[in-house]
Amino acid sequence: MKIKKEVTIYDLAKELNYSPSTISRALNNHKSISKKTIKLIKEAAEGMGYRPNNLAAGLRNNKSNTIGVLISRINRPFMASLISGIEETARKAGYNVLISQSNDMYENEVSNCNALYDSRITGLIVSLSMETVDMAHFQKFIDQGIPIVFVDRVPDNFNSYKVVIDNYTAGYSATKHLIDQGCTRIAHFAGAQHRNIYEERKKGYLDALRESGLPIRDELIIHFKTLSFEEGNKATKKLLKMPEPPDGIFSANDTAAVSAIMCAKKMGVEVPQELAVIGFNDDPIASIMQPSLSTVSHPASKMGAISAKRILNHSGQNYDADLTEITVLGTEIIVRDSSLRRARLLRSKTS
Amino acid sequence: MKIKKEVTIYDLAKELNYSPSTISRALNNHKSISKKTIKLIKEAAEGMGYRPNNLAAGLRNNKSNTIGVLISRINRPFMASLISGIEETARKAGYNVLISQSNDMYENEVSNCNALYDSRITGLIVSLSMETVDMAHFQKFIDQGIPIVFVDRVPDNFNSYKVVIDNYTAGYSATKHLIDQGCTRIAHFAGAQHRNIYEERKKGYLDALRESGLPIRDELIIHFKTLSFEEGNKATKKLLKMPEPPDGIFSANDTAAVSAIMCAKKMGVEVPQELAVIGFNDDPIASIMQPSLSTVSHPASKMGAISAKRILNHSGQNYDADLTEITVLGTEIIVRDSSLRRARLLRSKTS
DNA sequence: TAAATATACGCAATCGATTCCGTTAATTAT
DNA sequence: ATAATTAACGGAATCGATTGCGTATATTTA
Numbered sequence: 001m002k003i004k005k006e007v008t009i010y011d012l013a014k015e016l017n018y019s020p021s022t023i024s025r026a027l028n029n030h031k032s033i034s035k036k037t038i039k040l041i042k043e044a045a046e047g048m049g050y051r052p053n054n055l056a057a058g059l060r061n062n063k064s065n066t067i068g069v070l071i072s073r074i075n076r077p078f079m080a081s082l083i084s085g086i087e088e089t090a091r092k093a094g095y096n097v098l099i100s101q102s103n104d105m106y107e108n109e110v111s112n113c114n115a116l117y118d119s120r121i122t123g124l125i126v127s128l129s130m131e132t133v134d135m136a137h138f139q140k141f142i143d144q145g146i147p148i149v150f151v152d153r154v155p156d157n158f159n160s161y162k163v164v165i166d167n168y169t170a171g172y173s174a175t176k177h178l179i180d181q182g183c184t185r186i187a188h189f190a191g192a193q194h195r196n197i198y199e200e201r202k203k204g205y206l207d208a209l210r211e212s213g214l215p216i217r218d219e220l221i222i223h224f225k226t227l228s229f230e231e232g233n234k235a236t237k238k239l240l241k242m243p244e245p246p247d248g249i250f251s252a253n254d255t256a257a258v259s260a261i262m263c264a265k266k267m268g269v270e271v272p273q274e275l276a277v278i279g280f281n282d283d284p285i286a287s288i289m290q291p292s293l294s295t296v297s298h299p300a301s302k303m304g305a306i307s308a309k310r311i312l313n314h315s316g317q318n319y320d321a322d323l324t325e326i327t328v329l330g331t332e333i334i335v336r337d338s339s340l341r342r343a344r345l346l347r348s349k350t351s
Numbered sequence: 352m353k354i355k356k357e358v359t360i361y362d363l364a365k366e367l368n369y370s371p372s373t374i375s376r377a378l379n380n381h382k383s384i385s386k387k388t389i390k391l392i393k394e395a396a397e398g399m400g401y402r403p404n405n406l407a408a409g410l411r412n413n414k415s416n417t418i419g420v421l422i423s424r425i426n427r428p429f430m431a432s433l434i435s436g437i438e439e440t441a442r443k444a445g446y447n448v449l450i451s452q453s454n455d456m457y458e459n460e461v462s463n464c465n466a467l468y469d470s471r472i473t474g475l476i477v478s479l480s481m482e483t484v485d486m487a488h489f490q491k492f493i494d495q496g497i498p499i500v501f502v503d504r505v506p507d508n509f510n511s512y513k514v515v516i517d518n519y520t521a522g523y524s525a526t527k528h529l530i531d532q533g534c535t536r537i538a539h540f541a542g543a544q545h546r547n548i549y550e551e552r553k554k555g556y557l558d559a560l561r562e563s564g565l566p567i568r569d570e571l572i573i574h575f576k577t578l579s580f581e582e583g584n585k586a587t588k589k590l591l592k593m594p595e596p597p598d599g600i601f602s603a604n605d606t607a608a609v610s611a612i613m614c615a616k617k618m619g620v621e622v623p624q625e626l627a628v629i630g631f632n633d634d635p636i637a638s639i640m641q642p643s644l645s646t647v648s649h650p651a652s653k654m655g656a657i658s659a660k661r662i663l664n665h666s667g668q669n670y671d672a673d674l675t676e677i678t679v680l681g682t683e684i685i686v687r688d689s690s691l692r693r694a695r696l697l698r699s700k701t702s
Numbered sequence: 703t704a705a706a707t708a709t710a711c712g713c714a715a716t717c718g719a720t721t722c723c724g725t726t727a728a729t730t731a732t
Numbered sequence: 733a734t735a736a737t738t739a740a741c742g743g744a745a746t747c748g749a750t751t752g753c754g755t756a757t758a759t760t761t762a
Contacts, residue, residue: 004494006413008748019712024749032710051491054470055409056748059717064406066449066470074435075652080426087425087452091463096470098417098447101438112442119405119417119447140402143355258639284634288609290641301426359718370742375719383740407718410747 007050016044027052054096058120066096067311068116070126072104072153077283078300079127082151085304086125093312095122104226106131113137121146123311125304128153130192130226147314149307153195161310162326163303167197170296170331171204174250174278177294177333179212181276181341183248187220187239189260191227191252201252201280220246227252232259240267240275247275248339254279254286254295261293261338276339291337299329358401367395378403409471417447418662419467421477423455423504428634429651430478433502436655437476444663446473455577457482464488472497474662476655479504481543481577498665500658504546512661513677514654518548521647521682522555525601525629528645528684530563532627532692534599538571538590540611542578542603552603552631571597578603583610591618591626598626599690605630605637605646612644612689627690642688650680 009023016023018041026033026041044050058064067090071079087097098119100112109129116124117140124141126148135158141148142160149161178186188205191198202221209216219242222235232251236259239246251257257279264275271277271291279286282297306327360374367374369392377384377392395401409415418441422430438448449470451463460480467475468491475492477499486509492499493511500512529537539556542549553572560567570593573586583602587610590597602608608630615626622628622642630637633648657678 003496006495006748010748020749021713021751022711024751025711028750034710037710049491051465052469053410053748055406055415056717057750058406059404059410059719060748060750062406062717064470074425074438075428075431077426077428080431083450084425084452087450091451091466094466096449096466097451099434099438099450100442100448101435114402115442115445115447118403119415140400144357145354262639285636285639288613288636289639357718360720361718371719372721372743373741375721376741379720385740388740404718407747408720410749411718411720413747 006053007045007048008053009050012041012045012048012050015048016041062120063122064096064120065094066098066119066121067308068119068121068124069097069099070102070109070112070116070124071099072102072127072129074099074101078152078281078298081300082127082304082307085301086308087304088301089305089308089312093308095308095312102129104130106133110137117141117146123147123149123314125149125151125307125311127151128155128195130195133194147311149310151303151307153197156196161307161314163307163310163329164197164326165298165303165329165331167200168204168207170280170333171201171250171252172208173204173331173333174201174280174296175205175208176212177335178248178250178276178278178339179208179214181248181272181339183246183276184214185217185220185244185246186214186248186250187222187246189227189232189235189249189251189253189256190221190223192225193223198252205250224252224256227256229255229259232256233263236260236263237267240264240269245269245275249275249277251277251279254281254283254293257293257295257338258285258289261289261291272337272339272341276341278333278339282334286334287336294336294339295334297332297334299331303329357404358396358399359404360401363392363396363399363401366399367392413471414473415447415471416445417449417470417472418659419470419472419475420448420450421453421460421463421467421475422450423453423478423480425450425452429503429632429649432651433478433655433658436652437659438655439652440656440659440663444659446659446663453480455481457484461488468492468497474498474500474665476500476502476658476662478502479506479546481546484545498662500661502654502658504548507547512658512665514658514661514680515548515677516649516654516680516682518551519555519558521631521684522552522601522603523559524555524682524684525552525631525647526556526559527563528686529599529601529627529629529690530559530565532599532623532690534597534627535565536568536571536595536597537565537599537601538573538597540578540583540586540600540602540604540607541572541574543576544574549603556601575603575607578607580606580610583607584614587611587614588618591615591620596620596626600626600628602628602630605632605634605644608644608646608689609636609640612640612642623688623690623692627692629684629690633685637685638687645687645690646685648683648685650682654680 009020012023013020026038090097102109109132135155151163154162190202193199224231249260257277261271261277264271269275279293279295282295286293286295360371363374364371377389441448453460460483486506502514505513541553544550575582600611608628612622612628615622620626630644630646633646637644637646
């Protein structure tokens with residue numbers, strides 16, 4: 001199989017008797033090239049099958065019109081939607097998207113970070129791995145004026161753009177909802193506390209209890225490593241075997257919440273009557289499973305779009321590391337069957 | 352914020368009194384450079400914060416160590432797992448991954464195709480959009496010797512690497528399973544028939560019926576456009592209102608199967624006793640919902656890994672368009688509650 | 703009509719890494 | 733001890749697009 005020679009602006013220049021400069025300017029709609037010439041050149045480019053070489057342009061301009069994405073895992077509903085939002089926004093602006101996943105390991109995050117840097121990305125969108133504490137691997141981007149947008153799992157000791165949800169309020173509202181449903185012994189499935197989103201959710205949980213005059217019982221607060229299905233299963237089993245088991249669970253994610261419900265069912269514990277459950281994320285599962293899972297919905301795709309826009313808007317202006325714009329998005333408590341104990345009661349009240 | 356100057360091999364050359372050629376060779380472990388010099392140069396590079404510029408290297412070599420991915424949508428469980436498999440394999444080999452989604456529109460597929468080409472990707476992994484018929488936009492990759500791997504939704508009129516599952520057998524087995532469970536009026540939710548995966552699944556369905564001597568009833572074969580939840584809902588409602596409703600459904604994806612089950616429940620139709628359902632894909636929902644959904648499992652992540660490996664292996668050798676290696680992976684029928692009518696009967700038979 | 707300005711384009715350097723040819727010095731073979 | 737290798741490195745062109753500066757022609761202004 002012979003490889004065809006690629007058409008470059010030099011080929012176009014020779015063919016049309018123009019200089020490469022003129023070809024380049026014409027293809028970029030430069031104002032000093034006449035409309036007629038631009039049309040002529042563009043048509044010839046199309047006809048000869050010319051395709052720009054991003055590598056060459058990128059080298060010259062020292063950037064690649066590419067947004068780098070650094071997340072923990074792609075195949076999580078939230079992350080997939082986030083990426084989808086990023087890709088859609090970037091694509092519309094003519095940007096490409098490079099992805100990489102850390103699998104929640106610090107070491108991978110660092111090496112992926114370097115790989116993305118080596119590709120001279122225009123900006124970086126990051127959701128931190130579970131392990132990450134040290135932030136030094138991001139410094140080189142700042143030094144080069146490459147914008148970083150932290151999404152969802154953000155650092156609190158690093159100045160940069162951030163796009164987050166109000167985890168505190170969400171945690172507070174979710175817990176308050178359970179209290180409103182008559183729960184008095186509410187357990188919490190907490191995530192790794194050095195990741196601020198989990199810390200905030202827990203704070204919200206604690207404050208909701210305090211405000212309602214409910215005691216805080218340490219034995220009802222379970223600290224998870226990864227909030228996995230297995231972990232959730234184990235934790236639920238343990239909780240339900242306690243002499244005074246909880247009558248409600250606020251889980252920091254849906255996966256663990258689902259496992260709690262399934263475990264409860266297996267153990268013959270009625271949901272929501274004996275155990276009300278609310279999760280976090282509004283994964284697709286939540287609305288399908290039975291009983292359907294109450295949860296906190298996350299505008300994942302929108303967060304992706306906003307993050308991408310941050311980077312797109314950034315280009316042109318000089319990067320000011322002191323200017324840290326933080327976007328905080330609202331969440332929504334989605335009440336479904338897994339926590340709805342007082343449906344009729346509430347309805348009769350309002351009517 | 353001042354931008355630090357980047358360190359290049361020229362800076363290293365000046366600092367260490369070597370030529371740029373030597374620096375480059377040392378960093379690439381070229382055999383004509385002494386071990387001692389390599390160590391010296393690498394340490395200095397590390398110390399001075401040198402980072403290679405992929406754009407420059409890519410321009411010179413006319414490739415970017417990047418794999419391009421062109422799929423319909425990222426936030427589908429199957430696709431997210433596919434990408435995850437691709438990314439993991441590519442990353443290990445030092446390759447980056449560029450992603451783009453067509454949202455199942457031909458026009459987007461073409462423009463994304465061009466965008467990826469412009470970035471001089473090393474290889475392309477594609478799952479076709481629902482709309483795609485014309486394949487001309489892929490020709491330029493072939494002309495340049497850039498390998499293309501089609502995954503899952505593959506063309507049948509284009510020579511290239513392909514990674515697929517045996518959709519015919521899967522469709523046959525799924526239908527056979529329903530027949531074994533005593534179903535005699537089995538409906539099929541079919542996908543767009545110009546996408547071969549759906550065509551094959553339907554063929555398997557038809558042959559299973561024929562082989563068992565069951566009649567093929569056109570009114571029980573519903574042709575979907577996108578196999579969405581809404582479409583599934585509508586179709587199920589219609590089917591169940593028929594004078595002689597089906598007693599089984601084989602859906603070409605899980606989403607529509609889930610909608611069928613939920614619709615049946617709403618209409619008071621018992622699953623699986625009155626209506627047995629089997630889906631396709633083994634989405635996370637399948638095992639969680641109630642009744643749990645029988646389905647065909649798809650080795651998504653593995654398909655991604657294999658696709659990436661195809662491209663990695665390809666480099667070096669000359670591309671031979673006549674050599675079209677097709678990888679066919681097996682599937683597994685996952686029997687869960689939604690189709691299990693004869694559980695006890697079967698068990699007593701085997702024991 | 704001469705001067706001033708605008709229009710439309712060309713020249714050549716540049717981005718950073720790679721690699722084909724050398725060249726020099728060190729080692730081995732005879 | 734001299735020729736023949738080998739090892740270790742340098743020079744300079746190259747990849748393709750961009751852009752500051754320069755120039756010739758056309759157009760406008762006074």
